[in-house]
Amino acid sequence: MSRILIIDDEDKYFELCQRFIAEHEFLPPVRNYREAASVLKAERGTIDLVLLDVHFDIPDEELLPSDKTDLLAGKDAKRAIERLRRAQGLHILDRLRRSDPDLPVIVMTARDDLPIEADSERLQAEDYTYLLDDEYLDARSLRLQIENILAQRAGPSGEEDEPFYWGETAKMQGLRRRLSILARGQLPIILLGATGTGKSLLAREFIHARSQREGPFVAVDLSTVPHDLMAAHLFGVVKGAYTGATTSREGVLEHAQGGTLFLDEIGNLSVDLQKSLLLVLQEGRYRPVGSVDERVADVKLVVATNENLVEMVREGKFREDLYMRLNPATAMRLPSLTERKDDFSVLLEVFVSRVSEEAYNADLLRQYAQQRGLAVPESDAVPVSVGRKVPTKADSRRIHFVFHPSSYKQLRDFSWPGNFRQFEMFLSNLITLSLVELVDQAEVVEPDNPADASRPDVIPILPRIVRELMRPMDISTSAPQDDGASVRVLDDGAHRLSVTLRDGESLNAVSCAVERQYLELLFEKYEGDLARMAGVLLSDPTAGRKVQLRMNQLGIKLRSLKQRRRAR
Ligand SMILES: Nc1ncnc2c1ncn2[C@@H]1O[C@H](COP(=O)(O)OP(=O)(O)OP(=O)(O)O)[C@@H](O)[C@H]1O
Ligand SMILES: [Mg+2]
Incomplete structure (x- = not known):
């Protein structure tokens, strides 16, 4: 038996639940945020789920926000208050998310003129439901939703075959819960976190797998796509759009139709293309390079980066409108191993x-x-x-x-x-x-x-x-300064790597140190373009990923190298 709190200004759904969902305990409904907060505090940790109504016919002073000075000062104070009343549940949800971030909430409304999907998703409700005013059907759908959520929360069971290991701490379980909600929704998802924290793995094996989208999962690592080819790569290109475009080609947006598009290292997107991506998100449309016709884009977008997007916005390197559209309120930061x-x-x-x-x-x-x-x-x-x-x-x-x-x-x-x-x-x-x-x-x-x-x-x-x-x-x-290898610049601008011999140094240690210097030099020379490095090192410009992997393995921090370059 679970304990369920109903936040509603009426008794109707409380009575319905008591009658038809007898296997759980329903606490008497609370009528506003203040009452809800005090019950949640008093019952600390023993409430398993909340059912939350949207429309609240309650006195003005009980409505959130508590400070309504601005609203009442406006011309149409009455209408403003009415709007608050109609969407009060969402205001309550917003507060609950801050006070009890891990508490599962089902948003319910009996009015079909009030779309709640987008807001429920934005505010991370577990689920939402449109009630039909049919006791039997309503009870059945509520029960199903309640059972689903409780089963998901029944602990890390069923997690065994998940390739991403979440662990058992409350924090990680909270992340998992939040991400599985976001995975099912339509909104884009931002994954943040240092290299190797599992962003790509999660995008593919968790978000896409749970999205219930039938189309494919398509991943693009933008740090390995040369800048001049990026537009064509993303949006496709029609024959003759530019010299060299000898045939029409579809872009990844087309490949991912009906599925998930994962844009890794989103910070590498040029400002022009940021604008095009914004249009995809705003209007669900895009235009292949050189084409006059628009196409419809039906993709769930997941982006990842280990850069600080907020800082990039501040520095004018990332469009603020795109950033806002990417749903930053729900960005997920994956902790590093040391955390x-x-x-x-x-x-x-x-x-x-x-x-x-x-x-x-x-x-x-x-x-x-x-x-x-x-x-x-x-x-x-x-x-x-x-x-x-x-x-x-x-x-x-x-x-x-x-x-x-x-x-x-x-x-x-x-x-x-x-x-x-x-x-x-x-x-x-x-x-x-x-x-x-x-x-x-x-x-x-x-x-x-x-x-x-x-x-x-x-x-x-x-x-x-x-x-x-x-x-x-x-x-x-x-000890990066003294790792047995150093670089000397020769007269002609070329570089020479040298190694210092020390007693007891293993061959492996020395060769790693040299390799590290060499990769850092190449990174500098090719301005951080991993594709070009891969071209030089492996004769395969598509193998930027391998180069990145090797650099990671050697403990080279790409981010600080990039920052160092930018600082110059
Ligand atoms: N939490 C995890 N549980 C299990 N395996 C993990 C986890 N995190 C990372 N890994 C392992 O680390 C590998 C690298 O993860 P992934 O490629 O997703 O990292 P990333 O965050 O995308 O890194 P980068 O920023 O370098 O692209 C995965 O293939 C997986 O084997
Ligand atoms: Mg990755």
Whole structure:
């Protein structure tokens, strides 16, 4: 049984719910925001859901906003108050969102002349309903909505197969809830967050998957599309529009019809194209380059960036009207790995399990299990768990990785500039290296180490391997000025990289340091154009993503490089 609060100026729906939805407890209706706030405070945390009416026939002084001086000063004070009354529920919702951001709300209205979809969505109501004045039908649809919402909130269950790991903290569960509401709606979504925090993953696997849109998911990374091709790439181009446009081509907006268009690194959109995108959002129309005909755009837009859009608006680099249209009130910022320390032990476990299922690691795990006679399941992936201690009871059906407390601390406290992407790659390497050593040593299970021999279900992660793998990453983040490599500018303006030899420096550390300098130089030379860098480095201008990935891996902060360039 759940506890449901009704905010309504009448008893009608309270009575209906009591009669037809007897499985839940409905608190007596409260008539205005003040009463609602006081009940929510008194019942702290025990209310599971709110049903909120829209039209409130209540005395003027009970209406929100409490300060109506401006309204009453206007010419048409009476009409203004009437408007407040008609949309009072939305004002209440706005306040509830601030006081109780995680409380699910269903907005209900019996008037079909008052469209509430857009406002409910903007104010993040879980759901909204138009009541029909038919007791049976109304009760049925309300019950369905209530059950849906309560089931979704029943905790992280069903989340297991979600590729994005949310974790169990209230904050992350709140983000998940909010995003699943936004995913179902029509409005655009802004995803913010540093590199590797899962923006692209969420857009594809969560937002699009839940959007119930039948069309495809199309992603474009605007940081890898050359500026002069961007318009054609987005909107398409008709034959002969410019020299070189020898055939007509459709743009991504067309490809994403009926589906979701994900524009990654939206900060790279030129000011001209920002205007065109604004028209798409305002009017649902666009014009391919060189075309006189308009086309209809039916796409759900999701944009992402790790730049500060507000600052870009302030500096005149991003149009304010477009920014406002992108629905900034609901922008979601994904926390970095270091901000999720509360979750760290679970994150470690989740990611170790995940990398253990990668083909190569899965093979190694199976070989290991066979060599040591473990009774792991035949068909599925070998189950793994993670901890900082050897479990007292042996369990030959799974493998338990044990991190030394010092390694655990080292991983937890590291800055992880590439966030989850870097974390995942690191753990994948770590598991591979740890397993390779063991599988190779199968013949010589050290008899002088009985703990290992008697507990084949336990695999200790050696601090030595952790340190070796951490070292190149550490160099690139903590001591960038003295990482053993430096750049000299030669007379002809060319550059030479040089390396300082130091005792005990591993080859890997040195080569990472050189690679880092080299990439930073290229970034400078090609003015941050990753496509051109990819052209030079990999002979493939479409592989900007790979270059970016590698830079992330080396801990190069693209954002600060970009800022440095802009500052000049
Ligand atoms: N919360 C998460 N749960 C599980 N995996 C995650 C999570 N966040 C990131 N990842 C992993 O990190 C990888 C990188 O994530 P993603 O590409 O979505 O990052 P991003 O925020 O788009 O980064 P960028 O700004 O560099 O494009 C994903 O492919 C996934 O493997
Ligand atoms: Mg991305």
